[in-house]
Amino acid sequence: MSWEWSVIWEYFPKLLDGAWLTLELVAISGILGLVIAVPMALMRASDNMAIKALPYAYIFFFRGTPLLVQIFLIYYGASQFDAVKASALWPILREPYWCAIIAFSLNTAAYGAEMIRGAIQAVPKGEIEAAMALGMSKFQTIKRIILRRAAGIVLPGYSNEVLLMLKSSALASTITLLDLTGMARTIIARTYTPLEMFFAAGMVYLAMAAVLILCFRLLERRLNKYQFAKRPI
């Protein structure tokens, strides 16, 4: 087996370009996903069946089907309807970049919502009662007490979800985007060195995952300060 280190060095800057797109996709859809997930989780934690039903169906569909199907449904599926093609949304749904972001956001929101719901329900009851006793309205309690406590509780699990999303972002390469995996495939088509290029791409993914893990550790230290506090005595 011939192993060409020189190919890796030659094309490494290109791979890093791809890695940048990967990070961009993960960051944008991570934030959008969180924006969708929080209200979904709040609705899902409700006692009212009618309110619970929509997030339940949403989470069921997006967690029960492969992400690849979701991406293809949005990217290829939307073009089946002339009404969509004629609408104002078409310039967005025509772009693989936005389709990937929509699919990733909706997907991560489904997983995130389920986790956040768990965290919301794990907020100690006494704290909510205390907030009510202080005269806070329901909205104030959610904003000041429940979501803040839930953020600390959900963080360790949520960092896992972000790492999984980093890995699933490789699927963007299936709709012609030149993310890290897409870039590696393009280079391989030119040089035919699959093992070297995929190895290099894998190492870049590992490095990105390591950096993300570090960031979440720091964030956890901030949000869950009480767990890291030194005992006074």
Next chain:
Amino acid sequence: MDLHGYGDLLLSGLWVTIKLALVSLFFGLIIGLAGATAKLSSSRVARGIATAYTTIVRGIPELLLVLTLYFGGSQLLMYFASMFGYDEYIDVGQFSAAVAALAIAFGAYSTEVFRMAMQDVPKGQWESAQAMGMTPVQTFFRIILPQVWRLAIPGLGNLFQVLLKDTALVSVVGLNELMRQASVGAATTKSPFDFYLAAAILYLLLTVGTTLVTGLLERMSKPELRGGRA
């Protein structure tokens, strides 16, 4: 939803998906058990190899793994074969490359599930088996494994769902599973939404079915839940 008579195509793809998932599950479980044993062994080399394996595989995308083994599998296998003096060309088929990739990914995650389950079996069980005169291998298969199984089922059920969904990735390299057949149908009939929605519904049925089976296995593995006498 109009499938223009291509429903059979989807069903044939569904069958390949199921086969793919079950064969990968089988090999993935073996890798996971071996990995967990290595992680808990006293040999530092075994622990190191197992840790490197789980860290690397869990850190890179499954799609990358599928692509690597599909486009580089022959090269890799021929390299290892040449170490043993075999220099002929070896072709890695689509199905085997797909199974290898999925089993390696499943194995890395199930290693952790099995390791945690094995640690939950009290140490006294090993000691009493030894006191009864069993060899370590006998102890593992007669005493430890049946209990590990029970503790690992919920975790393994989740992983199998992930595996089922990951089988869709194999369509990228052209294996005729559900996702690939949906793409074929979508391309010929020009109604992609219908075909991908049909595929999504079939995947949903598979994951729901898996949930039911896992629940059943879980109940079967816990005698106290079967309503037996206390």
